[in-house]
Amino acid sequence: MDQHQPLLPALAASDPELVGRLTAPLTRRAALKGGAAASVGLATALRVASAPVALAALAREAFGQTGGLPAAVVNIFNFALTLEELEAEFYVRAVNSGIVPERDAAVFATIRDHERAHVDFLRRTLGAAAVAKPTFDFTGGNGSGRGPYAGLFSPGGYGTLMAVAQAFEDTGVRAYKGQAPALRPFRGPDGNNFALQAALQVHSVEARHAAQIRRMRGAFSETDPLYQGWITRNVTDVPGANAVYAGEQNTTHAGVNVVPLMARLRPDFDIGQDAVTEAFDEPLTMAEVLAIVDPFIV
Amino acid sequence: MSAPPAERSRRDFLRAAGLAGVTLTVGGALAACTDTSTAPLAPRDASFAVVNGNNVTLDFSSDVDVLNYAYALEQLEAAFYTQVVATSGFTSRFTPSEQSILRDLRDHEIAHREFFRAALGTSAIPDLSVNFASINFTNRDSVLTTAQTFEDLGVGAYNGAGRYLTNEAFLAVAGKIVSVEARHASAIRAVRNGNTSSAFAPDAFDPALTPTQVLSAARPFVVQNITVVNA
Numbered sequence: 001m002d003q004h005q006p007l008l009p010a011l012a013a014s015d016p017e018l019v020g021r022l023t024a025p026l027t028r029r030a031a032l033k034g035g036a037a038a039s040v041g042l043a044t045a046l047r048v049a050s051a052p053v054a055l056a057a058l059a060r061e062a063f064g065q066t067g068g069l070p071a072a073v074v075n076i077f078n079f080a081l082t083l084e085e086l087e088a089e090f091y092v093r094a095v096n097s098g099i100v101p102e103r104d105a106a107v108f109a110t111i112r113d114h115e116r117a118h119v120d121f122l123r124r125t126l127g128a129a130a131v132a133k134p135t136f137d138f139t140g141g142n143g144s145g146r147g148p149y150a151g152l153f154s155p156g157g158y159g160t161l162m163a164v165a166q167a168f169e170d171t172g173v174r175a176y177k178g179q180a181p182a183l184r185p186f187r188g189p190d191g192n193n194f195a196l197q198a199a200l201q202v203h204s205v206e207a208r209h210a211a212q213i214r215r216m217r218g219a220f221s222e223t224d225p226l227y228q229g230w231i232t233r234n235v236t237d238v239p240g241a242n243a244v245y246a247g248e249q250n251t252t253h254a255g256v257n258v259v260p261l262m263a264r265l266r267p268d269f270d271i272g273q274d275a276v277t278e279a280f281d282e283p284l285t286m287a288e289v290l291a292i293v294d295p296f297i298v
Numbered sequence: 299m300s301a302p303p304a305e306r307s308r309r310d311f312l313r314a315a316g317l318a319g320v321t322l323t324v325g326g327a328l329a330a331c332t333d334t335s336t337a338p339l340a341p342r343d344a345s346f347a348v349v350n351g352n353n354v355t356l357d358f359s360s361d362v363d364v365l366n367y368a369y370a371l372e373q374l375e376a377a378f379y380t381q382v383v384a385t386s387g388f389t390s391r392f393t394p395s396e397q398s399i400l401r402d403l404r405d406h407e408i409a410h411r412e413f414f415r416a417a418l419g420t421s422a423i424p425d426l427s428v429n430f431a432s433i434n435f436t437n438r439d440s441v442l443t444t445a446q447t448f449e450d451l452g453v454g455a456y457n458g459a460g461r462y463l464t465n466e467a468f469l470a471v472a473g474k475i476v477s478v479e480a481r482h483a484s485a486i487r488a489v490r491n492g493n494t495s496s497a498f499a500p501d502a503f504d505p506a507l508t509p510t511q512v513l514s515a516a517r518p519f520v521v522q523n524i525t526v527v528n529a
Contacts, residue, residue: 103494110496117502177473181466193461196469200457201503203473207480208499212488220493222398229485230402230478254417254471261412271405279406280474281481 069129070186073195076179078131079286080199081122083175085133086293087168088115093138094161097153104216111165111209118202125198135298138164140240143298148240162217167241169210170231171284171292174244176203178283207281230278243292247282347423352522354423358462358509358529365468366423367509367526368475369414371455374519375448376411377428379404382445385435392438396489403445403482410475417471427521442490449483451515452476454507462529480504 068074091112094100100108123130141147152160176199183196211229218227225232233249236242251259251273258280262271284292347363348355354370356363382388383404389397415422434440456476463469484498491497509526517523 106494106496107498110499114499114502121503173477177470177477180460180473181469184461184463184466184469196461197457197506198503200460200473200476201506204453204457204476204480204504205499205502207477208484208504211481211484212498215485215488215493220395220488222395222402228398228402229481230406253413253474254467256413256417258409258413258416261416262409265408265412269405269408271408275402275405276409278402279409279478281477282474283470 069126072182073186074126074129076183076199076286077122077126077195078129079179079290080176080202081119081126081130082134082297083172083289083293084115084118084122086136086296087172088112088119089133089136090138090165090168091115093153094165097157097161099153099155099158099161101158107212107216111212114205114209118205121198121202136296137298138296140164140295142295147295162213163238163241166210166213166217167236167238167244167292169206169213171244171289172206173203173210173281174284175286175289176200176206177281178285178289180283225274228278231281232274233277243288246288247284249277250280250282251276253280347421349424354522354524356423356509356524356526358459358526361463361465361468362418362421363526364459364462365414365418366421367459367524368456368472369411369418369422370426370520370524371452371512371516372407372410372414373426374428374516375452376404376407377426378430378433378444378448378519379407381430381435382441387436391436391441399485399489400445403449403486406478406482410478413471429519429521432518442486445486446483446490447515449479449486451507451512452479453483454505455509455512457504458506458508458512460506 069077091108095105095108095112135143137143137145137147138152139145139147139150141150149160149164151157152164180196180199180203183199184193186193186195188194214227215222215229218224222228226235226237231245231248234242234245234247236245238244251257258276259273262269262276265271347357347366356367356370358364358367379400382400383397388400392400433444453476456472456479460469460472460476463472487497487500488495509529513524513526
């Protein structure tokens, strides 16, 4: 797995231990344990998502004859797996906390099931190359249990719980988006970009989650931009989450600044800079994402 | 992510020029729009797209035509929400919160459309004519059902088309847009089915639709007959 490490240079400097975990293959015991844990969820995954799961099986079979998945795909999928494990355990704990109001219970259970299915898909694709599930500290305290989001699973903590959920979902969207170009070159024997395809199919689901959580936080009233399903500029009221939204105010895409294009539509349409920033989500690099989630990983 | 267009794309466009049957002109207002502050993705070359009367053929071996495919869908969505908001009775048919969502969706889709129009330059397909005869714009359910169809279709279309893009800058842009379409789909689904429903995200994996599936669903709403080859 040494060949994967150069892809994480920025993080290596800030947290070598985390890099080590992300790039270490599962031990046989951990793999078996992971497999057992995955079996229940796998049935769910097969039911709701036969296509990507079948894709994973095909990819493994195909690459099994040529020495395994390409190293870059392994690296990116393990990165995604760590994020999905974070989200999956977060929602498991949220649902089990007893503080999610009845009205929101179905939404939380749905997202929990989706994140579990993503974990299962990635583990199934990676096989023995999958990293172990980390230990998490959802207070953001790096293992102290006394981080800025302490109490999020306790009575009175529901506002914090939803704020952290939003930050995780919006980070997840940006994380997958950032890896799409790097996944593009890798094709299965049938010529299809199986890795990119699967990542895209997960990416948009994370965006659906993000929109729902954001709107829940505003009790589904669209009067406050903070609680709309889309991101206005780089603003957020989630404390400590500025890095999650950094750069979202960008209006230039592939060399085209979209804001001046709106001028010709006036006076029929008055579409300002805020709306333009909402219309385009921005990627994050792997290092940026890992820096965001680092306080949550023990 | 403001990477300049790659040289490779320029070569692709130039190569495309020799193969395109018809050089497109961009209709109406756009022709007068020569904003030099933008650096369009596409040099001012012909695209792969072949337009013959109402028949538009997009060739997915060209990144330009994959973007034209997205441009076609954004035209459709923008036209739909524009009519939704402009139809008399809009403010009584929808709650203030719903009006806010529908106006935002209109603005976002227009921004997407205008982005593609500018980015594609003279390689853009012409303005499409929409056929919304099957939609009752004065009926709340008809509007919301169509909105959900269009948003889900957009998500599936981008998810299915992404792998045809060879230029990483183009793929990055498609990625920036598809997640916003998914946010739209989530919101509209919640409006339609209730905020406590699981309908906002029906599966752990969104579909990746083929161009044939997408165009078949979009066909009733577009006058032009759009076909995709090499996909």
